[in-house]
Amino acid sequence: MAWTGDPIWLADVLRAEGLAVIEHAGWRGRGHGDFRDLRGVMCHHTAGGGPNDWRVVQDGRPGLPGPLAQLVLERDGTYRVIAAGVAWHAGAGSHPGWPTDNANWHVIGIEGVNNGVGQVWPAAQMNAYRRGCAAILRRLGGPASDCVGHKEWSSEGKIDPNFDMVSFRAEVARLIAGSPPAPVENEIDAEALVARAWIGARLTPGELPTADGVGRFARFANGTIYWHPYVRNGEATAVPAHLMKTYAQYGFESGFLGYPTLRHTVVPGVGDIQAFEGGTLYRRYGYDGFPVRGVIGKRWAAEGYETGLLGWPISDEYDNGTGGLAQDFENGRLQWDPSGAVKEINRGSDAM
Numbered sequence: 001m002a003w004t005g006d007p008i009w010l011a012d013v014l015r016a017e018g019l020a021v022i023e024h025a026g027w028r029g030r031g032h033g034d035f036r037d038l039r040g041v042m043c044h045h046t047a048g049g050g051p052n053d054w055r056v057v058q059d060g061r062p063g064l065p066g067p068l069a070q071l072v073l074e075r076d077g078t079y080r081v082i083a084a085g086v087a088w089h090a091g092a093g094s095h096p097g098w099p100t101d102n103a104n105w106h107v108i109g110i111e112g113v114n115n116g117v118g119q120v121w122p123a124a125q126m127n128a129y130r131r132g133c134a135a136i137l138r139r140l141g142g143p144a145s146d147c148v149g150h151k152e153w154s155s156e157g158k159i160d161p162n163f164d165m166v167s168f169r170a171e172v173a174r175l176i177a178g179s180p181p182a183p184v185e186n187e188i189d190a191e192a193l194v195a196r197a198w199i200g201a202r203l204t205p206g207e208l209p210t211a212d213g214v215g216r217f218a219r220f221a222n223g224t225i226y227w228h229p230y231v232r233n234g235e236a237t238a239v240p241a242h243l244m245k246t247y248a249q250y251g252f253e254s255g256f257l258g259y260p261t262l263r264h265t266v267v268p269g270v271g272d273i274q275a276f277e278g279g280t281l282y283r284r285y286g287y288d289g290f291p292v293r294g295v296i297g298k299r300w301a302a303e304g305y306e307t308g309l310l311g312w313p314i315s316d317e318y319d320n321g322t323g324g325l326a327q328d329f330e331n332g333r334l335q336w337d338p339s340g341a342v343k344e345i346n347r348g349s350d351a352m
């Protein structure tokens with residue numbers, strides 16, 4: 001094999017791939033002893049899903065001392081480099097070319113932050129997951145077939161990661177070879193056909209890459225069509241110009257909204273609505289548009305969305321002055337306070 005011993009190059013290899021890296025203090029010395037020859041990468045999800053998942057991976061849990069993987073991949077695509085030594089992540093299992101029930105001394109473990117029960121995998125995270133695996137395998141001189149899901153290896157019934165490893169590995173193989181993603185012209189063309197009644201003339205000849213280098217988009221007279229291979233099952237989605245104005249204010253697909261996940265809805269004479277990975281945009285005709293998301297968005301949904309008593313959003317979320325967030329709607333205000341009750345509602349108060 002190309003490398004024997006601890007992968008002290010992990011942070012450098014990920015950074016060289018253009019990935020965001022946080023090096024945890026002491027990572028080069030952390031581990032349950034030294035690696036033998038390195039044979040691949042194992043993909044996991046944390047089953048937590050929050051910003052503190054890395055703590056368990058680094059420190060362990062009762063009965064299982066950390067580290068529990070070498071790398072943690074945050075939801076924004078940032079890698080935390082936790083350990084260069086052996087970590088307890090693989091358990092019992094088998095894979096061709098790997099020692100049965102003994103992968104921890106031969107395989108780098110990556111824990112992707114996801115609750116594993118329906119939480120979305122943001123495009124930035126999945127993109128970084130594939131690129132990180134490709135960069136490590138390129139360094140090891142190994143093929144994409146040595147990028148293995150815990151669920152594929154395990155003889156103990158592990159189910160992580162909860163995404164399709166076959167298509168994941170296919171993309172890792174393309175990245176190792178350094179070739180671009182598969183051509184996508186047809187998906188954007190197909191969406192343009194669906195939207196032909198309103199979207200108008202095509203302004204972009206062909207397609208342009210999005211900021212993540214993986215997605216594509218094309219501009220039309222009355223809207224823009226976005227495509228990403230791992231969003232909406234690889235189908236392209238049109239965003240009308242009226243919502244594009246608001247989408248632009250929040251940084252397009254590289255902002256917190258991410259890519260569109262549903263086609264837009266027109267409320268005749270009132271406004272437009274469209275769901276994105278990180279929230280939903282609402283824009284009444286003649287007014288600014290705003291995103292609704294998170295805890296406040298859930299509460300507003302429970303109140304009946306824009307057709308409920310609160311009506312349409314008339315502000316973005318803002319600091320409520322006591323460490324929480326507030327958002328104004330046509331007929332009231334929703335507040336979320338992390339220190340006290342989860343949320344409170346002041347319908348018909350001074351929200352306007």
Ligand SMILES: [Zn+2]
Nearest residue numbers: 044045150160
């Ligand atoms: Zn696992």
